[in-house]
Amino acid sequence: MKGVAVMAVLGLTACASTLPMEIPPTVEGQEPAPAPKYLGVQTMRLDDELVTFRVGIERPRAATDIDAYTDCAAAQYAQIRGHHYARRIRSSIDDRGSSWVADAVYIIANEKPLGKSVIDAKTTLADCKAQSIPVV
Numbered sequence: 001m002k003g004v005a006v007m008a009v010l011g012l013t014a015c016a017s018t019l020p021m022e023i024p025p026t027v028e029g030q031e032p033a034p035a036p037k038y039l040g041v042q043t044m045r046l047d048d049e050l051v052t053f054r055v056g057i058e059r060p061r062a063a064t065d066i067d068a069y070t071d072c073a074a075a076q077y078a079q080i081r082g083h084h085y086a087r088r089i090r091s092s093i094d095d096r097g098s099s100w101v102a103d104a105v106y107i108i109a110n111e112k113p114l115g116k117s118v119i120d121a122k123t124t125l126a127d128c129k130a131q132s133i134p135v136v
Helices: 002-015 063-080 121-130
Strands: 037-045 050-058 085-096 099-109 118-120
Touching (some): 050 063, 063 118, 085 121, 118 121
Antiparallel strands (some): 037 050, 050 099
């Protein structure tokens, strides 16, 4: 029964948004962590519905920062191409100390694809703007 509870928690975690949560308030007298610096996006179309994005970020607070950046790039790309959804197939992160580079592959689609990492382009772009994450 314990294994079922663990699987349920993992399943719920997989459904969570990849956009970063609000930065927690700082303790009085403590300097806030510097905001991430977004270094740009390289887009490579692999076929009609498959695209890879390479992004760089300095001073990420967590892996969710770089995941959010790739989601924002994919959402913008989908919307530019007239599609409504993107689904992350895989991503890899190269931690280079104070800067990270990610390589992420997405399916871009008009109809909502099956899978756990599906993003709605319009909603995601609004979240990107609210979080001050640049898009292509």
